[in-house]
Amino acid sequence: MKLNDALDVLDRMRLPNGAYTASISQDYNYVWIRDVVYTVLPFLQSPSERYEKAYHALFDLFKTYEWKIDIHREKKPMYLFEHIHSRYSTELKEISQEWGHAQNDALGAFLWGVGEGIRQGQKIIRDEKDLLMVQKLVDYLECLQYWEAHDNGMWEENIELHASSVGACVAGLHSVKMLVNVNDELIQKGEETLRFLLPRESITKETDLALLSLVYPYRIVDRKTALKIVEMVSEKLERTNGVIRYAYDQYYNEGSEAEWCFGLPWLGLCYFELGMYEKAYEYVMKTERIIPDNWEIPELYIGGINVPNGNTPLAWSVSLSYLFLNRMSMSSNQLMGNN
DSSP states (O other): OOTHHHHHHHHHTBOTTSOBOSBSSSTTOSEEHHHHHHHTGGGTTSSSSHHHHHHHHHHHHHHHTHHHHHHTTTSOOOSGGGSOOSEEOTTSOBOOSOOOOOOHHHHHHHHHHHHHHHHTTOOOOOSHHHHHHHHHHHHHHHHHTGGGOOBOTTTTOSOBOOHHHHHHHHHHHHHHTTTSOOOHHHHHHHHHHHHHHTTSSSSSOSOOGGGGGGTTTSOOSOHHHHHHHHHHHHHHHBOSSSBOSSTTOOTTBSSSOOEETTHHHHHHHHHHHTTOHHHHHHHHHHHHHTOOTTOOOOSEEEBTTTEEOSOOSBHHHHHHHHHHHHHHHHHHHHHHHHO
16 A cells, blocks of 8 residues: 555645645535645645645635624624635635534634644745734634534534534634734633533534544643543444444434544544554554555445445545554654664
8 A cells, every 4th residue: 555645646636726625526526624624734744835835725715705704703693604614615715505604613723723834834824914814713713702602513513512613722722822812711711611521522412523633633632531532432433434423423324324434544643642552553454444545535434335425535534544554654664763
């Protein structure tokens, strides 16, 4: 298996504007803010321009709708379409179709990626206008009162208070507090919510695949909480071809919950973050099993019939699989070098 073939697949989903389409399938030929953040993680520590250009594209997207952000720095959005949209056309324009746009985790993810990129030497900020946009997004989250805001969450579904959304915002605010003005109280309120909710995802969900984000890439929970999150996801949600998002998920459910492919490498990355290398190695074989020779990893296997759905390849699946296997390969090489 050639790891670099994964990067070739990602390059096919890279758009001329620097952003990425979530998939090249007809149903998923859109740009999601969150998907872009996860798709470019392999380039975070790379001299490649892919990370920088992706964030520049997202900055330009936000500037197109700066008028909307300005309104909702002062006044909470009342309707879903008033929120900063989560999904755009490949030309980075809003789509009029009704959608679950209240996704605070996507904005937290973007802010986290800006700050983390700068720490890794990426030239994310081009000018004062970019910095001002970071400040406006912080103000937007404050106006929303993100720490108690019910949103659609990572999976764009039922509106409730999601720990993964609050956690993403906490991570994002931490990440940019050296760049713009972020009141400590704004972060503390989110942390208080997490202490109340975790290790649950929400009032209705005991656990959820989205919670892994608090361990990797955000690293914002203590070890005890991280272990509990990872163990619950593994024990309750892991399946053969992936990880279900949560119990009784109806998306692509034909007898049982759909199995999301990126869940396996994501669990592996989390175990690696926890220093549990032997446990992480168990996920190498699990991950390799769901990667086809051409690296076109699907979004999921349809629950009940064990068949990939049409969203193939999914950029997010390719990205996390590459990240995990590359990290494990480098770890093995270092170990062999030390012996």
